[in-house]
Amino acid sequence: MATTADRSNTAAPADEAWTLLRTLFGQQRRRFLIAASELDLHPAQAGALLQLATPLPMNELASLLACDNSNVTGLIDRLEARDLVARQPSPYDRRVKHVVLTDAGRDLRARMLERVGQPPPGFERLTPVEHRQLRDVMRKVLADE
Amino acid sequence: MATTADRSNTAAPADEAWTLLRTLFGQQRRRFLIAASELDLHPAQAGALLQLATPLPMNELASLLACDNSNVTGLIDRLEARDLVARQPSPYDRRVKHVVLTDAGRDLRARMLERVGQPPPGFERLTPVEHRQLRDVMRKVLADE
DNA sequence: GCAAAAGCTTGAGGTTGTCAACGATCGATA
DNA sequence: TATCGATCGTTGACAACCTCAAGCTTTTGC
Numbered sequence: 492m493a494t495t496a497d498r499s500n501t502a503a504p505a506d507e508a509w510t511l512l513r514t515l516f517g518q519q520r521r522r523f524l525i526a527a528s529e530l531d532l533h534p535a536q537a538g539a540l541l542q543l544a545t546p547l548p549m550n551e552l553a554s555l556l557a558c559d560n561s562n563v564t565g566l567i568d569r570l571e572a573r574d575l576v577a578r579q580p581s582p583y584d585r586r587v588k589h590v591v592l593t594d595a596g597r598d599l600r601a602r603m604l605e606r607v608g609q610p611p612p613g614f615e616r617l618t619p620v621e622h623r624q625l626r627d628v629m630r631k632v633l634a635d636e
Numbered sequence: 637m638a639t640t641a642d643r644s645n646t647a648a649p650a651d652e653a654w655t656l657l658r659t660l661f662g663q664q665r666r667r668f669l670i671a672a673s674e675l676d677l678h679p680a681q682a683g684a685l686l687q688l689a690t691p692l693p694m695n696e697l698a699s700l701l702a703c704d705n706s707n708v709t710g711l712i713d714r715l716e717a718r719d720l721v722a723r724q725p726s727p728y729d730r731r732v733k734h735v736v737l738t739d740a741g742r743d744l745r746a747r748m749l750e751r752v753g754q755p756p757p758g759f760e761r762l763t764p765v766e767h768r769q770l771r772d773v774m775r776k777v778l779a780d781e
Numbered sequence: 782g783c784a785a786a787a788g789c790t791t792g793a794g795g796t797t798g799t800c801a802a803c804g805a806t807c808g809a810t811a
Numbered sequence: 812t813a814t815c816g817a818t819c820g821t822t823g824a825c826a827a828c829c830t831c832a833a834g835c836t837t838t839t840g841c
Contacts, residue, residue, distance in 0.1 A: 505767040509755040511774035516661050517700075524702040533796060533829085550819060555662075557669040562798050564821055569796080586806050586819040610654040613777040622650040625773050628766050629656035632758040678798080678827060695788060707829050709790055714827075731788040731837050 518611060526606035530599060539566055539590075540600045541607075546579065546589040575599060663756060671751035675744060684711055684735075685745045686752075691724065691734040720744060 527537035570576045575596035581587035672682035715721045720741035726732035
């Protein structure tokens with residue numbers, strides 16, 4: 492009778508915690524989509540922009556976005572056509588091109604961050620102690636080893 | 637000199653916590669994309685499948701996926717062509733169609749959940765106390781009011 | 782009853798994403 | 812140093828995604 496997972500409040504705290512986190516992911520994804528459309532960006536474009544805190548080889552951008560290299564080519568083509576990014580040849584490897592934000596790109600990225608970089612409303616309700624607890628737990632979850 | 641946000645360890649715990657959460661979101665999104673492609677699903681299809689724990693009007697599915705109604709039509713068309721879902725007319729409102737998983741759909745959804753429904757490796761490192769802390773904090777963040 | 786609104790679909794048009802193939806460049810090895 | 816294999820970015824073909832405007836059916840409110 493206890494072979495399968497209990498769905499009642501006897502559910503393991505770990506499972507419930509993860510389920511709650513996934514709920515928050517969903518909310519955050521919707522926020523992201525709305526923010527992107529408000530700024531006239533397709534989701535993929537907005538995602539790329541957010542990754543570009545620092546110049547990145549096309550290569551690496553593809554792996555961060557979990558998509559094919561050839562996909563990034565078109566993506567960057569369109570961002571470049573709107574003068575949001577530029578391609579910069581790498582001085583060390585002539586095969587590589589770095590994607591760099593233009594001023595306009597940096598600006599748009601900042602406006603995107605204003606919308607999705609800020610925590611959701613429920614977050615503000617936490618006490619300082621809870622904020623620290625959450626920070627410490629998350630540090631541990633994301634620790635390299 | 638302290639006008640702009642400090643990036644050092646003087647950053648407010650709340651800000652750092654949120655940044656860490658966003659990092660986890662990114663990791664989870666990549667897991668999701670990889671899982672979907674392993675199961676021969678496009679990301680949007682996988683997302684729709686995951687939402688269908690219970691039958692849902694097209695309408696509601698669209699709002700959960702944060703996209704246009706007309707988008708869901710095509711999405712469900714393709715899932716239906718693969719016998720993963722079926723359209724069921726609502727008995728109460730003849731405009732409404734409910735999307736229901738078929739057996740195959742339920743199966744595929746379960747396999748998807750095996751991959752993204754489980755917490756990431758770092759999660760296992762937490763102690764029972766930390767799991768409970770995380771659960772309680774997340775409950776508070778997601779509380780309705 | 783009738784007008785307004787809601788639910789779903791269609792069609793047009795641009796974007797995303799994958800795959801296979803290609804030219805250019807780098808690195809290692811002989 | 813010459814060459815082979817791998818890597819980086821691009822291109823072209825093709826399917827899926829996504830939005831918008833327009834349309835049909837059904838429901839709701841007046």
